[in-house]
Amino acid sequence: MSDHRHQKRIKIMQDLFACTFSEQNTALCLEERDPESTVYQILQVIDELDEKLQSVAPERPLHDINQVDLAIMRTTLYESEHKETPKKVLINEAVEMAKEFGSESSSRFVNGVLATLLMPNGDVPEEKIEKTEVLESTEEQQPESEPSTEE
Incomplete structure (x- = not known):
C-alpha cells in the first residue's frame, strides 16, 4: 500500500519536471495551470528556490544538475517553506524519490543538498543503504580480537 x-509528491515532482524542461514549457504551464496548484506556485518562486539550491552547490551550475534531481529538490524546498511537514520527513521523501527516479548517485546528492539547506545544525537523516554499507565496511575493517591473557 502506497x-x-x-x-x-511524486506527481508534483513529475509535473514540475515536465513544466521546467524548457522555457516554452514553463510559460505554457503558467498559462494552463490553476494558480492555486502547487506546481504553479513553485513556478512563481522557482528563481528564489534555485538561488538557494545554487548557494549550496556553487561548483555545480543548475544546468549541469540532473533535471529530475532538480525537480525533486525544488519540490522539497518549496514544501519546507510553505507547509508544516517535518524537515526530516521531507528529506527522506526526497531521497526515496531520487532512488526511484534519479541516477545512481542522485540520492546522495539530493540528501546532501537538502540536508545542508533544511538541517543546518547537522541533524541529518542518514540513508538506510548508506548506513548498512557503513556498518558492513566497519565490521570488515575491525581486527580480530586477540585471546585474553588475563585470568
Missing part, C-alpha cells in the same frame, strides 16, 4: 502523500 502512501497518498508520497504519491502526491
Whole structure:
C-alpha cells in the first residue's frame, strides 16, 4: 500500500519536471495551470528556490544538475517553506524519490543538498543503504580480537 502523500509528491515532482524542461514549457504551464496548484506556485518562486539550491552547490551550475534531481529538490524546498511537514520527513521523501527516479548517485546528492539547506545544525537523516554499507565496511575493517591473557 502506497502512501497518498508520497504519491502526491511524486506527481508534483513529475509535473514540475515536465513544466521546467524548457522555457516554452514553463510559460505554457503558467498559462494552463490553476494558480492555486502547487506546481504553479513553485513556478512563481522557482528563481528564489534555485538561488538557494545554487548557494549550496556553487561548483555545480543548475544546468549541469540532473533535471529530475532538480525537480525533486525544488519540490522539497518549496514544501519546507510553505507547509508544516517535518524537515526530516521531507528529506527522506526526497531521497526515496531520487532512488526511484534519479541516477545512481542522485540520492546522495539530493540528501546532501537538502540536508545542508533544511538541517543546518547537522541533524541529518542518514540513508538506510548508506548506513548498512557503513556498518558492513566497519565490521570488515575491525581486527580480530586477540585471546585474553588475563585470568
